Amino acid sequence: MSSEGTLRYTSAPHRREAILRRVELDGYVAAADLVTDLGVSANTVRRDLQKLAEDGLIRAVRGGATAAADASAPPFADRSVQAADAKRGIAAAAVRHVEPGTTVALDSGTTTLEIAKLLPADAGLTVITHSLPAIAVLAPRPDITLIGIGGQYGRDTRSFGGPETLAALEQLSVRTLFLAATALDGSGVYGATPYEAETKRRLISVSRRTIVVGDARKFALSAPIRVCGWGAVERLVTDGVPAGFTGVRVELVS
Incomplete structure (x- = not known):
């Protein structure tokens, strides 16, 4: 210098x-x-x-x-009770895409937590996640090989992040990623903070396919950081999309 x-x-x-x-x-x-x-x-x-x-x-x-954590993003406990029925329906549809004997990654989020609860038994799955609630749900299951990704703990998201998390994810290989989102629109997936977005991008980069899970409310919300475009996503599992939405293959649940 x-x-x-x-x-x-x-x-x-x-x-x-x-x-x-x-x-x-x-x-x-x-x-x-x-x-x-x-x-x-x-x-x-x-x-x-x-x-x-x-x-x-x-x-x-x-x-x-x-x-800094986005002050406008509601805490995990508040988000977990919003659109609860829709999230359970989305999770039930999403787990049908889990292939036995493969590695699955669960992003941090309330809908991905519902997926953790519904993962099929005795399917020979390896599950990778930085979500503490998902780790807590899966830890007692002897039929699942669980890889918990640590780092700096974020209380608002109840997940781990930081350089240690990114470094650990870089060494892994995933068949199916279930990706959460703070907001969605016609151009792609959005996160609340730059570092949350970077964790999601790292997950996408180590996964063979990415399935976004999110209820219809996400199209009415906004977030500042674009994680990826729909070209990086195989499908969106949701309970509703705006009229004219053509960004990606959509699997609608009732």
Whole structure:
């Protein structure tokens, strides 16, 4: 880095503004990278991250920072009771696409939790998930090989995320991914935060096929981060779509 660039970041407000831009763009920033890029000490970076976290602008995690949780996203417990019947119907339809003897990945979400409850018995399945509720449901089942993906725990989503989660997912291979969404529209699938979106993208990248599960309300909701277009998805299992929707093959449940 040039001396001019280094001098720019001797000001704490300038440094913190630069850190926020990095988190907003990438969803995650490593503290070690900030030391190099900003030309300051590790202690300075640590103080900057602590201050930004205290102000609610980022979430400090081991080794760096991620985007703060979206305050507009309702907590998991609230979402779990919304459209409960529709979610159970969607889950029942979705599990029919599970092939015996294969590896299934469950994204974090209330509909994917319903899928976890309905996975067929004695089908020789391996299940990968970073969702703590899904892990709790599947852990007692001796007929399922469970791979729980850890990392930084997010209480709002009741799931794990962060660099450890992404690194672990990169080493895996999945036959069928059941992907949740904060919102849906004609162009694709959306998530609430950059880092949530990156976890979903990593799941898609290691899966041979992706099935999106979400109730019709998701088309009336909005979220800031586009996860993927419909071209990355095999089908959408839902209880309703807007008139004229042609983004992907739709499996409607009543």
